[in-house]
Amino acid sequence: MNLDGYLLGIDLGSSSVKATLVDVRSGVSLASSQSPAEEMSMVSVQPGWAEQDPLEWWRHVVTSVKACLVKSNVSHPGIKAIGISYQMHGLVLVGKDMELLRPSIIWCDSRAVSIGENAFDKLGKEFCLKHYLNSPGNFTASKLRWVRENEPDLYDRIYKIMLPGEYIALKLTGEICTTTSGLSEGIFWDFESQGLAQDILRTYDIDEQLLPVRTEVFSVQGKLTRQAAMELGLSPGVAISYRAGDQPNNAFSLGVINPGETTATAGTSGVIYSVTDKNVFDPKSRVNTFVHVNNEKNKQRNGVLLCVNGTGILNRWLRQTLGERVQHFSYQKMNDLALETPIGADGLSFLPFGNGAERVLQNKLIGASLHGLDFNRHSQSHILRASQEGIVFALKYGFDILEEIGIKSKFIKAGYANMFLSPLFREAFVNTMQIPLELIETDGAKGAALGAGIGAGIYHSATEAFHGLRAMEQQNPDPVLTEKYLHSYSRWRKILNNYV
DSSP states (O other): OOOOSEEEEEEEOSSOEEEEEEETTTOOEEEEEEESSSOOOOBOSSTTOOEEOHHHHHHHHHHHHHHHHHHHTOOGGGEEEEEEEEOSSOBEEEOTTOOBOSOEEOTTOOTTHHHHHHHHHHHOHHHHHHHTSSOOTTSHHHHHHHHHHHOHHHHTTOSEEEOHHHHHHHHHHSOOEEEHHHHHHTTOEETTTTEEOHHHHHHHTOOGGGSOEEEOSBSOOOBOOHHHHHHHTOOTTOEEEEEEEHHHHHHHHTTOOSTTOEEEEESSSEEEEEEESSOOOOTTOSSEEEEOTTOBTTBOOEEEEEEESSSHHHHHHHHHHHOSSGGGSOHHHHHHHHTTSOTTGGGOEEEEEOSSOBGGGTTBOOEEEEESOOTTTOOHHHHHHHHHHHHHHHHHHHHHHHHHTTOOOSOEEEESOGGGGOHHHHHHHHHHHTSOEEEESOOHHHHHHHHHHHHTTSSSSHHHHTTTOOEEEEEOOOHHHHHHHHHHHHHHHHHHHTTO
């Protein structure tokens, strides 16, 4: 491999945009920068809705990339390739002049739930699960149908629809394309026919010409335009050679590419993602199967994903709500306060489902809630402990569903980031799941950079790309702690049963 130069990774989340610069030779991150310093806002015009402005995403891409270059002190001509990771399932619409037609309807927006349910009934459960490995649900295709039904004049002006990462690629290259993995996350892919989901398109009366052309995840998908290069402080002509949704990319970033390997993330949402070589599905569509980044025609790789919407966003809400002055109420202080209360939070339970309809609950919108609150016993510390345990318990609820459909994991890998920075969260996770946790010092932006190295032919395999990846530590379940956490989980599960 050509060891000279640098790789740039861009990770578009729903809270922030992160840019990371990686040295090709060592595989080490030289610098990272995040924008904004706090979190991007979501606009919720109605309950269950969530929108963001794609131009705001782009502004934060520019800010984070420029800051990353300043931190690294690297000469921009040395950057050989760019990779993109992005928040999944969102809908971006542009007209013929590439102008945005409306804000993006993002992943946690619930407005299209009933549309997906109607399509599931019309097409038939057996058909959908066989062909899409999911119900149409609240995914991108259903969001587009919502626009057709509710904003018909705007719909008639659509030239192309895009996922969030595809819009960032458009801003970088001036070109619009998608991938098989991207099509599958929008429920535009038919696993049975290995082509576009024509039955969904017919049911929703969507012209397939609205979809971008398809390319490979690891491939040169365009080159940096002169305009974009000027805005970013880079050289024109740099290859954009990798793009993937955040959860497949997070798995790839941790080296999770083979059947039986599993990863977990706990950012705005919480996810457990396991790779399989089979077309597996949950009969109740509580977890979802998508095409993984390294899928090949003769080497099938799918990712089975369970998602809890209300994870880091719950932590953020608590910080803003409980902190008298948010700038002095850090996440570290929250973690420290939570540790002052013993396991079980003295009978307090938190259901963390306050960020839209939850797929793991069959698209129910039950909201977040505290249970067992006693004004004479419970303090800020109890609420913070109960919230972290509640997030872990929600992930455990989904993890049990994965095991029901035959997805078995011997260990779980996670990046040392977001809620996995909390010792309490890690302890609760390991002992509630009853499975070892391997922490790795990486993140989605670094993974996107390494993916770009493969797509540009700088690395010839994932093995070469991951030569600098190192595990930080492994945490194993403790029988005494496991018993305590499972006791609390049992109480939490009984409360959830009243809603589902």
